Amino acid sequence: MTLNSWQFLVLATSAVLVLPRLSGWPRVATALAVNLIFAWSYWGMAAMAVALGYIAAGYVCARVVRTRGGAALVLGLVALTTAFLYLRGYRLDGWTGPGAAPTLLAFTGISFLFFKMVHVVVDAASGSIDRVTLGSYLNYCLNFTTVLMGPIQRYQDFVAQENAPEAASLEDHVDAVNRVLRGLLKSFVLAPFIAPYVLAPGRPIESMGGGTLLLATYGFYVFLYLDFSGYCDTMIGIARLMGLRLPENFDLPFLSRNVSEYWLRVHRSLTLWLTDYIFTPVYLWALHSRGLRARVFLALAGSLMLTMFVAGVWHGTTPNFAVFGLVHGLALVAVRGYEQLMVRKLGRARFREITGMPGVRAAATALTYNFTSLAYTFFVLDLGESMRVFRRLAVALAGAS
C-alpha cells in the first residue's frame, strides 16, 4: 500500500473522518484496526506475526521493569536488542564478506520499532511513563503514521493526544491537507525526478567527470531530503487531521552552519532519541568514572563517537553505515573542540560576534553542506564504491589544480 495508491487514500481518509469522532475504547479499537491493515499491507502475514511477537515482548518488558527494577531493565534491553540484531540481519561475517542481507524475518520499520520500544521500557522503569496499557501501547507501536519510518514520537505524547485529540480550526485542516499534498509532491514527483542523476550503487564512477560525480554526490543529499521529508510531511499532515501532533523531523537542513546544527535539522526525532538514550547516559557515566572524571573533553568525545556509531549501524547492517556514523562523530568532536578552543582564545562574546558575520555564516554553511553531502557517500554506497568515489574526486581535483 504505497502512499500514492488509492488504497492508502481510502484508508487514510477513513481514519481521518472516523477517528476524531470517537473516544475511549472505540477509538483505540478502530485505530488498531486501521494500523493493522496498514502494517499487514507492508509486512504480509509471516512478518506480521514476527512483528507482533516482538511488540508483545516489548510490552511484557515494559510491565515487568515497573515492578522488578534495574536487573529486569538490563535483561529486558539485552533481550530486545538481541532480537533486533537477529531479525534485522546483523552478522559479523557480513562485515568481512560481500555484505549482510536482512533475514526473511526482517520487516519494514523494525529499526524505528526497536527504538520506540526501548524508549517505552526505559521510561517505564524510570517512572516517566505512569502506565502502559495494551491498547495504547499497540497503537503507539503500530501507528500507521509513524510505523514505517518515524518520526519517533514519545509514548507519553502519543497517549496524551490519543486521549484528548487537539481541536483544529478549518484553516488548520486546510494547512494539514496542504502539507500532505506537499509531502506527496516531494516524495512522488520531485524525488523521482532527480533520482536518475544522484549517487547510487552501480554508477560508472571512473568514467564520470569530476564535476558530474560531485553534483551526483550533492544531489543525493537533496534527493534524500525530498524523499524523507516528503514522507514526514505527508504523515504529520494526516496525523494532524486525526488530532495527533507528531514531532517535526526537518528544519531547513541546508542552512546548517555546523554538523551539530545539521543533526538538529535532519531526522531530529532520531537525534533527540539518541541524545536521551545513548549520549546523555554515557556522558554522565563517563563524567562520574574515575578515569575520565578529570578529562571532560575526552569523555565528551568518546560519548559523541559512541552515539554516532550507534546512529550509523542503526541505519544499516553493513560496515559503510558504521563509517557513516563515525565520520559524523569525528566531525562533531571537531566542532566541539574548535568551539572550545576559540572561546578560550577569543572569549564567548567575540567568538559569537565572528560566527555571526554574514561571510563567516555563508562559508560555514557551504562547508557543512559539502561535508554532509560527501559523508552521505558512505550512506548510499558500500565501502569499496565509496572509496572509488573519493579517489575519482581526488584525481579530478588534482587534475583541475
Next chain:
Amino acid sequence: MTVRVRIAVKLVWMAALVGMLILFGQVNHVFVYQAF
C-alpha cells in the same frame, strides 16, 4: 488578509498540488528509509 481570503488562497494552492500529483505523481517510488 482575512481568514476567508487566506483559506481561499490555500485552497487554490491545494488544487494546483492535486493537479501536479495527478499529472506527475503516478510513479513507483520506494522510500530510502523503508530499508530501515
